[in-house]
Structures are given as C-alpha cells and as structure tokens.
Amino acid sequence: MWPCSDPLMAVATVAIAFTVVLGPRWFVTATHSENPDRITSLPNQPTTVNFHQYSGYVIVNEKKGRALFYYFVEAETKAAYKPLVLWFNGDTLAGCSSLGGGALIEHGPFKVNGESLIQNHYSWNTEANMLYVESPAGVGFSYSNNTAFYSNITDVVSAEDNFMFLQRWFQKFPQYKGRDLYIAGEAYAGGHYVPLLAQRIHNSNLKIKLKGIAIGNPLLDIQVDANALDQYWWSHGLISDAAFHLLNSVCNASRLVTEGITSSLSPHCIFVATNVSKELSPAIDYFDVVAGDACPSVNASEFADLDRNDPLRFTLFRDFLHGQSTREDRDPCVGEFVAKYLNRKDVQKALHAKVVGFSEWRRCRLRKEWKYDLRNRLVPTIDIVGALVKSKIRVLVYSGDQDSALPFTGTRTLVDSLAKSLDLYPTERYRAWFADKKVGGWTQAYGKFLSFAIVRGASQRTAQTQPKRSLLLFKSFLAGKPLPEA
Amino acid sequence: MWPCSDPLMAVATVAIAFTVVLGPRWFVTATHSENPDRITSLPNQPTTVNFHQYSGYVIVNEKKGRALFYYFVEAETKAAYKPLVLWFNGDTLAGCSSLGGGALIEHGPFKVNGESLIQNHYSWNTEANMLYVESPAGVGFSYSNNTAFYSNITDVVSAEDNFMFLQRWFQKFPQYKGRDLYIAGEAYAGGHYVPLLAQRIHNSNLKIKLKGIAIGNPLLDIQVDANALDQYWWSHGLISDAAFHLLNSVCNASRLVTEGITSSLSPHCIFVATNVSKELSPAIDYFDVVAGDACPSVNASEFADLDRNDPLRFTLFRDFLHGQSTREDRDPCVGEFVAKYLNRKDVQKALHAKVVGFSEWRRCRLRKEWKYDLRNRLVPTIDIVGALVKSKIRVLVYSGDQDSALPFTGTRTLVDSLAKSLDLYPTERYRAWFADKKVGGWTQAYGKFLSFAIVRGASQRTAQTQPKRSLLLFKSFLAGKPLPEA
Numbered sequence: 007m008w009p010c011s012d013p014l015m016a017v018a019t020v021a022i023a024f025t026v027v028l029g030p031r032w033f034v035t036a037t038h039s040e041n042p043d044r045i046t047s048l049p050n051q052p053t054t055v056n057f058h059q060y061s062g063y064v065i066v067n068e069k070k071g072r073a074l075f076y077y078f079v080e081a082e083t084k085a086a087y088k089p090l091v092l093w094f095n096g097d098t099l100a101g102c103s104s105l106g107g108g109a110l111i112e113h114g115p116f117k118v119n120g121e122s123l124i125q126n127h128y129s130w131n132t133e134a135n136m137l138y139v140e141s142p143a144g145v146g147f148s149y150s151n152n153t154a155f156y157s158n159i160t161d162v163v164s165a166e167d168n169f170m171f172l173q174r175w176f177q178k179f180p181q182y183k184g185r186d187l188y189i190a191g192e193a194y195a196g197g198h199y200v201p202l203l204a205q206r207i208h209n210s211n212l213k214i215k216l217k218g219i220a221i222g223n224p225l226l227d228i229q230v231d232a233n234a235l236d237q238y239w240w241s242h243g244l245i246s247d248a249a250f251h252l253l254n255s256v257c258n259a260s261r262l263v264t265e266g267i268t269s270s271l272s273p274h275c276i277f278v279a280t281n282v283s284k285e286l287s288p289a290i291d292y293f294d295v296v297a298g299d300a301c302p303s304v305n306a307s308e309f310a311d312l313d314r315n316d317p318l319r320f321t322l323f324r325d326f327l328h329g330q331s332t333r334e335d336r337d338p339c340v341g342e343f344v345a346k347y348l349n350r351k352d353v354q355k356a357l358h359a360k361v362v363g364f365s366e367w368r369r370c371r372l373r374k375e376w377k378y379d380l381r382n383r384l385v386p387t388i389d390i391v392g393a394l395v396k397s398k399i400r401v402l403v404y405s406g407d408q409d410s411a412l413p414f415t416g417t418r419t420l421v422d423s424l425a426k427s428l429d430l431y432p433t434e435r436y437r438a439w440f441a442d443k444k445v446g447g448w449t450q451a452y453g454k455f456l457s458f459a460i461v462r463g464a465s466q467r468t469a470q471t472q473p474k475r476s477l478l479l480f481k482s483f484l485a486g487k488p489l490p491e492a
Numbered sequence: 493m494w495p496c497s498d499p500l501m502a503v504a505t506v507a508i509a510f511t512v513v514l515g516p517r518w519f520v521t522a523t524h525s526e527n528p529d530r531i532t533s534l535p536n537q538p539t540t541v542n543f544h545q546y547s548g549y550v551i552v553n554e555k556k557g558r559a560l561f562y563y564f565v566e567a568e569t570k571a572a573y574k575p576l577v578l579w580f581n582g583d584t585l586a587g588c589s590s591l592g593g594g595a596l597i598e599h600g601p602f603k604v605n606g607e608s609l610i611q612n613h614y615s616w617n618t619e620a621n622m623l624y625v626e627s628p629a630g631v632g633f634s635y636s637n638n639t640a641f642y643s644n645i646t647d648v649v650s651a652e653d654n655f656m657f658l659q660r661w662f663q664k665f666p667q668y669k670g671r672d673l674y675i676a677g678e679a680y681a682g683g684h685y686v687p688l689l690a691q692r693i694h695n696s697n698l699k700i701k702l703k704g705i706a707i708g709n710p711l712l713d714i715q716v717d718a719n720a721l722d723q724y725w726w727s728h729g730l731i732s733d734a735a736f737h738l739l740n741s742v743c744n745a746s747r748l749v750t751e752g753i754t755s756s757l758s759p760h761c762i763f764v765a766t767n768v769s770k771e772l773s774p775a776i777d778y779f780d781v782v783a784g785d786a787c788p789s790v791n792a793s794e795f796a797d798l799d800r801n802d803p804l805r806f807t808l809f810r811d812f813l814h815g816q817s818t819r820e821d822r823d824p825c826v827g828e829f830v831a832k833y834l835n836r837k838d839v840q841k842a843l844h845a846k847v848v849g850f851s852e853w854r855r856c857r858l859r860k861e862w863k864y865d866l867r868n869r870l871v872p873t874i875d876i877v878g879a880l881v882k883s884k885i886r887v888l889v890y891s892g893d894q895d896s897a898l899p900f901t902g903t904r905t906l907v908d909s910l911a912k913s914l915d916l917y918p919t920e921r922y923r924a925w926f927a928d929k930k931v932g933g934w935t936q937a938y939g940k941f942l943s944f945a946i947v948r949g950a951s952q953r954t955a956q957t958q959p960k961r962s963l964l965l966f967k968s969f970l971a972g973k974p975l976p977e978a
Contacts, residue, residue, distance in 0.1 A: 164553050239903055241727035241944045243893050246922035287924035289931050296782055296949070298929045390735045406509050407729050415727055422733045434734035438773035444785045448729050460729045463782070 042358075043178065044077075046166075048441065049352045051121040051478025057082045057115065061105075062358040064178070065147075066170040072143040074171045075359060076387035078104045078179075079115050079131045079138075089217065089484060090182050091134040093174070094191030095201045096141060096164075097419060100370035101144030104138040106344045107369060112469035113476065114138065118343040128473035134482050137175070141168055141199065146369075147354075148363035156375065161382040165202035171229045172203070173212065184216070188484065190220040193412055195222030195464060197231075198382065201390040208397055218455075219391075220483050223466045226403075226420050227386040232260035234416025239286075242295055242410065249282045267380045277347030294465030295410040300340040339424040340367050392424050395455045400482045402457050406464030406471065407447070414460050425452035439489035446475040450490045459489060499794045516882035529664065530562075536608040543601065543617060544912045547591075548592045548844040550664070553657040557637025558629040560657045561845060563591045564665070565601050565617045566623075575703070575970060576668045578658070580677030580685045582627060582650075584864035586856035588831075589632030593855060594677075597785065597892040598955035599962065604829040619967050621668065623661070625652055631853075633840075635848035642755040642861065651688035658689070659698065669700070674774040674970065676706040679898055679952060683710030683717075684868065687876040694883055696894065703746045704886030704908075704941075705877075706969050709898040709952045712889075712906050713872040718746035720902025728781055728896065735768045753866045762869075780895040780951030787825040827855050878910050881941045888943050888969045892950030892957065893933070900946050911938035925975035932961040935975045943974060 022089065032341045035290040043062035047055075058080045063073040081088040095107040110116065130136050140146035144156045176183040184458055187207075204219050225231055236259050240250040253259060257275035267269045291298030337365040348367045354360060363365055364375070395401050403421050405414030425432075434451035438472035447460040461468045461475050471475035482489050529548035530815050532540075544566045549559040562685035566765040567574040581593040596602065602609035616622050626632035630649040631644045662669040673693075677686045711717055720746050726736040740744060751757045767845055779785030825924050834853045840846060847853055850861070881887050889907050891900030911918075920937035925945065933946040947954045947961050953961035 045620050170663075237727065241723065243900060243948065246934075247905055247921070247938060287931055289926070291925060412727060421734055436735070436771050438775060440775070443775055450732060462729065 009091075010352060010439055020119075022048065028181065040056055040491035043341045045356055045358075048116070048415075049350065051116060052123060052125045054125075055115075057085065058112065059115075060179075060230045064171050064174045066143075066167040066174070070155060071149075071157065072167060073149060074167060075105070075136040075140045076146035076171070076175065077114075077357070078135050079129075081135050082115075082129070082132050085135055086181075087425065089134050089186035090137060091130065091189055091484075092137045092139060092187070092189045092203075093224050094139060094141060094168075094189070094195035094203075095193075096145065096199050097370065098194050098196035098198075098380055098383060099160075099373060101142065101145035101376050103140050103367075104371040105140055105146055106341070106348060106367075107467070108119040109136075109484045110344045110347075111340060112467050113473070113480070118340065118347050120343060121347070123347075125316075128475065128477040130469070130480050132477070133484055134188070135185075139168065140379075141171070143373060144169065144363075147357070147359040149360075151362070155361055156188060157377055158246070159376075159378045160426055161198055161202055161379075161385070162338060164199060164252075164287070165206055168199060169206045170204045170212075172207070178216075179369035186217045188220065190222075192224065193489060194225050194383070197226045197387055197412075200224075201387045201394065204394055204399065205390050208394065208399065216399055217324070218402065219394065220402040220404065220480070221391075222468055223405050223409050223414070224387075224403065224417065225383065225412055226388040226391065226417065228263060228383055229260045229386070230420050231416040232263045233258055235259040235410065238295075238410050238415055240412035244287075244290065244295065245282060245285045249285050252281055252318070258431055259311075264384060267384060287387065291465070292410045293467070294406075294471060296407045296408040297463070297467060297471070298408070300318070301341070305472070312479070317395060345369055354449070358491050388420050388424055393426075395453070398455055398485065400455050400483075402479075404459040404461060404464055404468065405477065406468040407460050408464060408471070410468035413467060418458060420462075421452075421456070421458040422450075425456055428453070428456075430456060434488055437491070440492050441475045441478045443492070446472075446478065451488065457483075493937060502814050524903045526786045531842055531844075531862050534602070535836065536607060537602060537789070538611050540611075541601075543571065545601075546665075550651040550657050550660045552629075552660070552838070556641060557635075558641065558653060559635060561626045561635075561654060562627065562657070562661065563624045563843070564596055565595075565602075565615075566621050568601075568615075568618050571621055573669075575620050575624060575672035575674055575748050577616065577970075578623045578675045578689075579656075580623060580627060580675070580679065580681035580687050580689075581679075582624060582631065582681035583747050583856065584680050584684075584866055584869060584921070585859060585969040586630035587628065587645075587862050587864065588856040589853075590677075590833060591626055591632055592827070592853075593953070594955075595622075595624045596830045596833075597826060597954050599959070604826065604833050606829060607776070607833070609833075612959070614963040615957070616966050618963070619970055620674070621671075621868035625657060626655065627657070628822075628864075629653065630857055631847075633843070633845040633847065633853060635846075637848070639849055643863055645862075645864045647684055647688055647865075647871070650685060651692055652755065652863075653693045654685060654689045658693070658700070669886065672701050672703045674704045674706065675702070676708075678710065678954075680710035680711050680869070682707035683873055683898075686710075686875045687880065690880055690885065691876050693878045694880065702885055704888065704968070704969070705880065706890065707877075708954055709892060709895050709900070710889065710903065711869065711879065711898055712874040712903065714749060715872070716747050716906050717898055717902040719744055720899040720905070720925070720940075721896065723962070724781075724896050724901055725900035730773075730776065730781065730896065731761070731768060731771045733971050735771050738767055749900040750870060753870060777834055777951070779953070780892075780894045782950060782959060783896040783949070783957070784894070787827070788870065833856055855924075874906050874910055879885055881910075881914060881916075881939070884941055884971075886941050886972065888945065888965075890945040890947060890954065890965060892952055892954040893946050893948055894950060895952035899951060904944060904946075905940075907942070908936075909946040911942060914939070914942075916942060920974055923977070927961045927964045927976070929978070932964065932975070933960075943969075 027113055043060040045059040045061055060078040080128055093104055093108045095102045095104040112116055115126055115129040115131050117126050126174055140148040142159050144152035189204050190198050199223050200219050207216050208212050236253040239245045253273045257278040262275045262279055265275050289300055291300045341365035392400055404419050407414050430454055432450060436450040438445045439449045440446055447462040447463055449459040451457040461472050464472040505691050529546040531545040531547055546564040551559045551560055551731050579590055579594045581588045583589040593615040594954040596604055602613055626634040628645050629636035665666055670840050675690050686705050686707050693700050693702050722736055722739040725731045748761045748765055751761050812916050822943045877887055890942040893900050916939035918938055922936040925935045926932055931948055933948040935945040937943040945965055946951045947958050
C-alpha cells in the first residue's frame, strides 16, 4: 500500500532495528500510519507539522450507545519517551469541550485564527503526548444515542465512562499503556473528573502507570470554594463593603449556592443575591476579572438560556455555579472562531467527527439540552485528592490568579489544610517563582507529592492568558522539579 | 523689547480689545510673555506646544531661606476659562518630586523618552491649568538654605509652607487668584498635604475659590490603611495563609508600623515582620502588584540606604511605610531618564531651577539626607476630609487597584465609614464605570460632595498606568459629573 520510499516506512524500518536495543515501544509507535483515527491533515493547518495527530470515537457503553470523542496529539519530538497526559475540560452547568477549550484555546498545538489554524508556540505537546477527551457524552462531538442520558448526568457515570474510555483507548494505542500517565484538567473537571478518574484507575487492577494529576482552579469543596467568592470580589473591587457585609452576615455564597442547587432558596438568600448581583457588572469577565472584559457575543449566545434581567438566576447560574470559563478576552470572542471551524464539514471529516443529536457543535452545551446533576457540586473531592497524595501520586494544584469564579484563595486554603491533615510539612516555603526573570506566580510544596502554584496574571484558563508561564509550570510538574527560584 | 510683529503681542492687543466684553481675565492671561518664570522652551520638547509653561521659585520663608519650586502648565485651550489645579507628590520617608513624578511620569504634558520629551496625549492640562509644586523644601529643586530644616520636617510646617506658597504664587499670577481651585495629590501627599492645605485655605479669610480636592491612594488613617495591607497581600497571592494568620493573630500591620515609627518594636512584631518579609519578593513592584515587576536599577539606587538583607527594616521601610511609588514598570525604570533629563544644565537653565545643598536633583530624597517626622503618619486625616465635605468642598477619593502599599480596600472602607458618620446616603450606588466601553473601575457617591472611585488596572500612580481612564476620572471630577455608566 505504501511505496518503499515513504519516509514513515523508512522510519519504521529503522525503528524495528532499534527495537532490539530500546524495547518494543519504538516499534509500536511506528505503526501510526495504519491507525484509522490518524488525522492526515486538518484543514488550514500550518504547513510545518512535525508530530502525529489522531482523533475519533471510543465507545464507552455499547448498550446505551455512548461514545466519547478524543483528539490526540503526539509530542513534537521523542514522543516515545514522553508521558501521556489526559486533559479534561468540563462543567456541570454547561458541558464544555476539551477539543474546543483545552486544545484549541489553551495549550494544544494550534490556535484558531480566523479561518486558519496557527501554531501555538507554547503547546503542551512540546513536553508530552496530549490526549484531549470530550466528556461526558453530549459534550462537543461526544454523544449518546439515548438522549435521556442528557437529562441527569452524574459524577459516577462520567467517571465510569472516562475509565472505560481510557481502557479502550489503550486498545487503540497499546504502545501508550505502559507509559507514564498524568491526568489534568480545570475548574469542575479539575476538581471532579480528574480526581475521580485517578481514584478509579488507582483502585483498579489495571497496570496503568498513573504518576500524577494537575488540577487548575478546581472545585474541590464548595464550602470553601464558594465562600472564597465574596472575599475575592470584595478585594478586587467588584462589590462594595455593604454587599460584602450582607454576604458575611445574612447569607454567604456557599449557603446561597447550596440553597440554589437544592431548590430551597430562603428569603434571606434571595435578598442577598438580588442586592449583590446589582453590583456585579455584566461587562466583567468573571473568569479573568483583573484584565478581562466580557465578550458580548458570547454573552448573547452561550448564556442565552440565562435570564440576565433576573438578578437571582443571573447571580446563581452565571457567577456562582458556572465554573467553566466561556469568555475569551485577550483574544476576544475566540470561541466563535473555534465553533465556526469545528462546524465546517471538511474539518469534521478530517477529524472523523460527527454531530449526533444536536444541531451543531458547541463549545459548551446549553443547560436546557444537557443537564449534569448540580448536586454533585456539593460533594467535596478534597479527600480523594488527599488519598492520591497518600498513594504517592503526585498532585499539583494550580490557580490562575485572575479567576473570580474559583478563586485561588479558596484553593490555596484547601491545599494548605489538606497538607496539615496529612501531616505534610512544607518542603518548599511559600515563595515567588520565576519565568523570564519575572515573577510567574507563587508556589508552595508539601512533602514529596503535593504542591500548589499560582500563575500570575492568568485567568481560569491559565494557558490561554499566560501560555509561557503555564508551559513552564507544566514542564516542571512533569519533571517533578520545583519551579524556578529566580 | 518685543518687535511689533511678535505674535504674542498681537494676541495681547486683541485680548485687550476683548477685555471690555469678557472682563479682566483675558487681559491678565495675555501678559505671560512678561513673566520672568515663563519657559521659552524646554530642551528637546516636541515642536508643537500650544500652551504656556512657567517654572521657578516662590520664597515661603525669607528668614530661614526656604523656597519651593513649581512647574506650571496652562491648559492647552481656553486656559482663561479652565480651573487651576494644584498637584502634590510627596512622601514622608523619601520626599518625592511633583515635577519628576506627577508632571513627567503621570499626567503632565510631556513624558521623558530617552533624552527627549514626547507629548502625553492624556495630559491633564487638556482640562485644567496644572500647577505642580515640589514640597516641602529639600524635595526636587525646592530648598532650604538652613539645612537643619531637613532633619525634622512636619505636617504643620509643610502645610504652612504650601499655604504661603499659594498666596505668593497668586502674586506672580494674579489672574488665577479668583479662578476655581482644586487641589490634588496621591499617597502621603494625597492623605496629608492636600487635606491640610485645603483646610488651611478654607479656614483663612483669603478669597480663594477652593472647589474641591482629589486624592489618590491616600494615607488617611493608618489603623485602617495599614491593616488593609495583610488582607490585600493575601488576596493577591503575595503571602501565604500562614503569614496572613501570623499578621492576624500575633502582630498586625498597623501595630507593626506604629511600633516601627515609635521605635518600640516588640519581639512579637519583629518575629512576624521577619517571617512575612521572607515571603515578600523583592522582584515585585508593591505599588503595581498585579502587573508590575520591580525595576532593578531603581531598587539599587533609590533604596540604597535600606538594607535589603535585613527583613525587618526592609519590610517596615520599603513595604509598610514607603507610601510613594518609586518604581516604574509599564515603562521600566523611566525614573532614571527623568533624573538624567532634570540634571542637565540646559534643562535646569530653561526651568529657572538650581540644585541647592544636594549633589544632584533626585526624584526622591534618601532618608539619611531628608527626614520627615514619621509620627505624622500616625495622625488620621480622615476627619479633616469629612470637615471639607461638610463645608461643601467636593472631595473625590480614588484608588489605583493594583497598589498594595495603600490598598483601595482600606480607602474604600474609610470613605464608606466617613459617609455614614456624616449621615450621607449613597446618591450613586456602588457600580462599575466605563471608559471606551470597558470597565474603567468602580464608583460610589455619597451626598453631593463626596465620591469614591477605583481606577481598574492602575498602580498607585494611576495616570501612569491608566492614563486614559485617569483623565476621564479627572475630567468628570472637575465637571462635577458622575462617571459614565456604559
């Protein structure tokens, strides 16, 4: 089928020769050309692409017809020696795509620029083989043939589907099964999907080398995370002393969120939400509060089902509950270009993707068509993270400091408390870390397996707003090294 | 002396004709060519300068030989109809120049670019006649022939000198005596020099039309302002939960500062200062904490007398007490260019300036050569501000939200408390204000004469880091209008 002059075949031949010395992985990675999920080329991609891309479906439940879509980019160089990193975006309010978010907006090899793809110089595939999963079913190109699935998705179901996904993905890519594995994600996905999947893998008998997890601006414990909101808003100018006082004395944010989720809103909390939300400007990007301004068209479309004139719903759903950024500001409204690109028929064909059950690919699903059980937000996952640390799985918890939806302050407190409860003493005192001789953020490490880092000047989507600093953080994490001190 | 074809004489002739209709001010503003303080041209200034500049000395104490230097720029257009605004930089730790700071770095008509002056498109002289005063003696080009003066300067002396300055300046510029007057300044100057001078003017019998004051990131009450530090540092990532806890439970910042000033440091506070300062990175610009990185050369020179290796002194003097920004970051180390420019002999000649008693012009004086009584920092001035409000003098208190030395949070609380104590109800609820359809900050107004505004994305030197937003704020203040709502 392939002529002998095919450079890939030549590489394969050399690889076979090396196999004797280096073991079997060289051989199997050389078989990519036979993989039906291999992407020949993405429409309008840069001409110089020196790594392999794959995408397609993994059926996670035959009976119910659920299949998860993935996009896999091998490392730019020495893929066979680099770890495998699974990335999750996701949200319980509006399921958000890892392909459209993590890959195409944050740290994938390409960014969407108008109708073209351009190279991302800070792509995480310079350091690892990156596997972006659209999860749960209904998100992005992932689907369920049984649409009743969408009406009540839970953490248990999504963790099980993600676990099944990984096992079956390894059947497609057996050369990666023995590879060092890291799982990463942000916001709700970082706090729930990632720890739950890591726990599931760790408790299984499968020979998967799970080395660590990296979770960004994660929702770990709503009692701490939600109550960090008032304090963050107040200390960053968004609300007045009076509003802050109301939240502190009448109904705090975690109570407000809890009452909202359990449909038991008290008059006290309605009063507070109504008053506070009058101060919260719709022009602010709450996921990038210092630098960002909201993208008007995103507001118009992605929040179409939220009544912006109803302060209570607005506050509850947009600001308190919506833990996944759907705004873009440094590159305003880039989400629109991503959606346009991924809705092109030629792009879907190249990706082996299809839109099932929805009219179009959307980066985040509307709440009316896709409902994750919001009560899962009330279940803390910080102890699962603690159990992983105890099992010697490396945990990096990091935060973009400009996110007011899941503020670093709450996350930092949770990590610090976790360390204390595990009797871990700081192995690295709280200090600034550096990128390019500038302060890239702050960091602290506890024992050998737990560390915390702030990415300075970053939104919830750290790698979008601070790509260089985020790549350095990612690289240090994979290497198990402290962040630079100068 | 002037040929008849001199265009200024022609203007004067026309002006005299208009005097009959418009009253005397046209006439007197037309006499500027006879004023010996008039600046013909500043070396390397832009070729198109359409306003008049003056500078020189006003003797404020003949007996002791004290003279204050001023730089006055008339409004770009319709100077005769625009108010007079007095601007003060200043600091009790390191006396800082209004010419080198306010005028040449913040909101004057020119900025220093290498060896040249370039136009500042957001100069405040588009809205007002700006009078920059270097005060007290010893600051910038101002001097005292009796150098003993420098060993113990106080608020009382500086207010009296500033008051004398203004009276005698009006003798030089009688056309401005009846003009609407505003006084503005920032940091220590905003909290002390400005309110004290305003009070002195108001209590005098002089017919000066003092309309309002505008004070930026002012030190108004150290009990509130200093205690806002810990909270701000913690909520912006600079210190850990542990350090925050130490400050909250063992020795808070206002106690630390007070003990430092009164030379009564307790072991508890030394312990806290030592531990906290280990976390505070010297690479951070504490006056622009979100965006800025410290200027290394400024650290090396302007803080030469502070031992950076002594954490206590470092913390106390650099971070807690030093209420005047001496860093520049958006335009790194611009202070150096300013100092080079103002130390040129041709520049000093053009400015009618001289360096008396010091080896060179410096933007900020070193503590060893110039000592303001730091105990003045312990005296609250918030009630003086309240008295001005009661006297129907308009007060704008504003804050750059990136300053961690005099954080907006403490200032906002002080203004809110002042309004309550004066029984002023909000006439403008706490809300975002807009510049260029982006959120320029937040604002609140109380009664007719008191308002508060945050300038978003601004350092302590608001007009340097957010020139457009600051000019809009200044314009609205002078017009007595609320900030734009959209």
